[in-house]
Amino acid sequence: MIGMTIKTNGLDENIRRFRRLHTNIPGKTSRKCVTDVARWVQKSAKLRAPVKTGMLRENIRVVVNSNNRAVVTADVPYSGAMEEGAGLPMYALKFERYTSRTRGAYLIMKGSPGPKPPASVEVSFVRRYKPFILPAVEACRMNLPNIVDPIIKNEVTK
């Protein structure tokens, strides 16, 4: 019978590393991921924000609330109107059909829902606004692995 001894180098260190991951991933690594993602969204939103005076763009901020939550906020009173159209005037987008000819026309006018128009006229009411945070979040979702992976990889390999 032949006895054989196998020695594994670095096993203790690897166990320690995995134990450290157990505490770090939900803690500081998660916070770094959340912060980096929020900063990415902030940067993108600043580039997408409509500009008249620049106040909206300059007031897009990041607040990191906890290890797994950050808020990107635009601190001006009209930011909600720009992002979601809330409170902005409505425009009637009117399509008139001509029964004798096969052509029509779009008319854009300021207005509000009134009496029902005749059947030859199709009206829909629209608001003109320019969302900037939601498109930034969507763009960020596409790039999420590229932003988060290096942070996780760095934590695992160090």
Add this chain to the structure above:
Amino acid sequence: MASAVTDSTIFSGVWQNIFALIDAIADPESRTGSPKWKFAGFPTDKVDDSTAYPVITIDNPTPSGMDLHNLGQNISTITVNIVIDIFSLKASQLDSLSDSVIDAIETGRGTLFTNKITNIRLVGGSYQAIERSAIKVHNKQLTYEVEYDLT
């Protein structure tokens, strides 16, 4: 020519060294008067100006971690992240400029090493297209990680 990084100039030194390498890239549009097109942050007042593109920005370095090694003596290494953004109105130009940035940093590895910046790695990147009112801006982000050993 950027100077060597010291314990008291880690972030500013890293930024200046990377900027010095990127600054050598030639303007692909060969604009008259050689306007500034490499910045520390995006010049947001020019976001709708089509003549301002392409633009390269080198963000402020951020600390990523600190490790203590023992190779006969204690060595503390600081890891720093630096993000380089490229903005262009043409997707093809965006790619060629990204190539130029990577090439500039690869070519400058020796200079960076001389200036105490080591282990330069491209660790991540992202792409987005931004619709403005009259223009579409393509943006590519390259994230580099570099190390500096404290003396």
